[in-house]
Amino acid sequence: MTGWLITNAFLHTHKFTEINLWLVAAAKKAGIDLTIKTNAEVLVRLDSKNTLAYKTDETDKPDFILFWDKDIRLAEYLELKGIPVFNSSRSIAICDDKSLTHLYLQRAGIKMPKTILAPMTYSNIGYTNTEFLEQVIAELSFPMVVKECFGSFGQQVYLVQNHMELEEKVKVIQPKPMLFQEFIEASKGKDVRLQVVGNQVVASMYRYSGNDDFRANITNGGKMKPYEPTKEQTDLAVECCKILGLDFAGVDILFGEKEEPIVCEVNSNAHFKNIYDCTGVNAADFIMEHILKELGNIIEVKDKEID
Numbered sequence: 224m225t226g227w228l229i230t231n232a233f234l235h236t237h238k239f240t241e242i243n244l245w246l247v248a249a250a251k252k253a254g255i256d257l258t259i260k261t262n263a264e265v266l267v268r269l270d271s272k273n274t275l276a277y278k279t280d281e282t283d284k285p286d287f288i289l290f291w292d293k294d295i296r297l298a299e300y301l302e303l304k305g306i307p308v309f310n311s312s313r314s315i316a317i318c319d320d321k322s323l324t325h326l327y328l329q330r331a332g333i334k335m336p337k338t339i340l341a342p343m344t345y346s347n348i349g350y351t352n353t354e355f356l357e358q359v360i361a362e363l364s365f366p367m368v369v370k371e372c373f374g375s376f377g378q379q380v381y382l383v384q385n386h387m388e389l390e391e392k393v394k395v396i397q398p399k400p401m402l403f404q405e406f407i408e409a410s411k412g413k414d415v416r417l418q419v420v421g422n423q424v425v426a427s428m429y430r431y432s433g434n435d436d437f438r439a440n441i442t443n444g445g446k447m448k449p450y451e452p453t454k455e456q457t458d459l460a461v462e463c464c465k466i467l468g469l470d471f472a473g474v475d476i477l478f479g480e481k482e483e484p485i486v487c488e489v490n491s492n493a494h495f496k497n498i499y500d501c502t503g504v505n506a507a508d509f510i511m512e513h514i515l516k517e518l519g520n521i522i523e524v525k526d527k528e529i530d
């Protein structure tokens with residue numbers, strides 16, 4: 224069994240290379256020959272030749288692709304070439320954009336913080352007026368969470384206390400897409416991260432900032448503890464993955480006033496090093512097991528079609 228692990232050519236931090244090596248090691252254990260290829264090696268080649276990638280012929284075509292990046296055009300291209308891609312380009316695209324995640328989950332009845340999407344503007348124009356903020360304030364009041372639609376590690380998530388802070392933040396973020404969100408006070412500085420693989424929660428941890436910061440992200444200085452999720456939290460995390468078509472993901476869940484779970488976001492390419500350090504569970508092993516199972520299913524379906 225051969226696979227390609229697609230990574231981003233321009234992300235070189237230890238955090239990312241470490242995860243890549245873990246995935247390759249877990250694949251080896253599972254009997255899979257997983258080769259790392261970057262999105263700068265496997266270019267989207269829109270020519271008449273049926274080449275998959277530079278200096279690659281049909282026989283080099285992998286059995287599957289583990290897509291550990293957000294280059295969704297490349298992911299879709301590989302799918303169109305008929306290769307199974309985990310996670311799918313569509314799932315990655317929806318998770319990458321927090322506003323799309325909200326749209327799809329809320330439509331399916333998943334409880335999330337009340338959210339308003341900022342109107343889209345053009346990069347050479349920005350917001351020529353911010354009157355729409357009146358509606359946002361009337362609906363959500365302060366303190367209010369402002370999030371860039373594309374961001375991670377808590378770095379593009381902000382808490383604003385009043386109209387002036389909101390205006391300032393919007394001016395700094397524009398013209399990038401952003402959303403406004405109800406602040407879940409009961410969850411200030413704490414949440415839970417559930418790692419889901421193949422519709423099962425394989426590990427979970429409680430994260431807390433340990434200081435005044437409302438964000439619980441570990442990369443942002445937060446702390447972690449192993450956590451036994453409630454059935455409600457487990458079912459919710461699995462349900463989100465089903466709705467978004469994810470093979471694996473890290474689901475962030477907030478605590479409501481009565482401890483009821485409220486979905487914060489879903490990460491299609493969740494870093495699983497922290498959850499390993501916290502729980503000893505290596506999500507990479509579960510991911511390989513899941514892929515083998517899925518490919519078994521795909522092969523079975525194909526065999527049936529031929530019969």
Ligand SMILES: Nc1ncnc2c1ncn2[C@@H]1O[C@H](COP(=O)(O)OP(=O)(O)O)[C@@H](O)[C@H]1O
Nearest residue numbers: 336368374375376377378405406407438439488
């Ligand atoms: N609406 C909210 N109310 C309270 N806390 C929030 C809210 N949204 C986010 N947070 C906190 O901020 C953290 C980062 O937000 P999140 O949407 O997960 O962005 P990121 O992709 O950067 O992790 C969350 O883990 C949570 O601790």
Ligand SMILES: [Mg+2]
Nearest residue numbers: 376377475488
């Ligand atoms: Mg998060």
